[in-house]
Amino acid sequence: MFARLDPAFLDSPDGSEALSILRTCVHCGFCLATCPTYQLLGDELDSPRGRIYLMKNMLEGQPVSRLTQRHLDRCLTCRSCETTCPSGVQYGRLVDIGRTYVETRVRRGPIEVFKRALLKNVLPRPTLFRLLLALGRVFRPLLPRHLRRKIPAYRSPGPWSQPRHSRQMLVLAGCVQPALAPDINASASRVLDRLGISLITAPRAGCCGAVAHHLADQELALQAMRRNIDAWWPFVEQGAEAIVVTASGCATEVKDYGHALRHDPVYCDRAHQIAALTKDISQVLLEEISNNELFNKENKLNQSVAIAFHSPCSLQHGQKLKGVVEGLLERWGARLTAVPDAHLCCGSAGTYSLLQPGLSRQLQSNKIVALESGHPDLILTANIGCLTHLASATDTPIQHWVEWLDVCLAQQHPCLP
Ligand code: SF4
């Protein structure tokens, strides 16, 4: 795509990156077929190619309006278009640049400003979020049905494995996950303990920055990233082998720290090192199980339940780990049901379900139909956002896959540590 960007923008830190991304797009339109918002709305401006045109026009200096902002807001940042694109267009990076640009030029209405400020200030604060969730649980019976279903019941995390191994890995605690599902990281600690790895947390680490990032507040996102790097760095220097993330959305974010902080002379190097050390929990298990007797082919977990796996966009499109968890589950004896259109987003997409509730509900309902088409007994997934979002719309039990693995291992090998 030919583009002649506004010289003032071209000289900015994002200018040359935006230009090189725009130039890779050859307008072929293959991405339209796999874009969830184009499938629902049928409007070219709600497709990747249409949004790329909108961003090109505004970055060339043409007037930018509320309409451009609306089409960018409707994008889920699911990055399904990146997986489809034959030219390797880095749409996710371009839309980040585009959103930041629009945010400084188009004023939002007071209700939207309030909503976005609330999300930015509440979700990344675990103590505040935990308090609000506890209040929500107390007043649950008084809430409307759709809100009631969004508040999950309390789940006991069970014991966290003691740090007894010489091999140690850090785990991202995150922001909403410890309150919504504290059992996920506790399960990961028990599974890794069986593999001779102790999972530890850095007390001062917190939200990965994705909440602010997706709300186009890049400065707030960078602050969260710097705080995490400072919190993790002493543990890395003491030999922590990896930063393990059990929420695929957060793993995508932390793996991008090097790029996000590339212009920061103080944090750039450490950000790249942290990003390189970051692994989704599925990557850790894939690497560790080959030599472990507990997971060899003769020692399958013999599951009789039928399982539908919901692969989050952040796992398959963001981290490019399509099929990894499904492969692990099958290797351990899980009976997986077919899930049509598995590449499409469930509508959770960070704060999307709260800011675009109509589109989000349509995607949620389509996803539930697809997941339940094979009559599973259980749905497994890999991201807290998808888990909570889907659980609010179905009675089929939903878990993180590492919780399922932890329970299976405990049943099969109860006497192991
Ligand atoms: S598939 Fe890629 S190259 Fe083709 S229009 Fe979409 S973004 Fe552009």
Ligand code: SF4
């Ligand atoms: S990120 Fe997802 S919603 Fe946005 S343009 Fe790409 S495919 Fe469509």
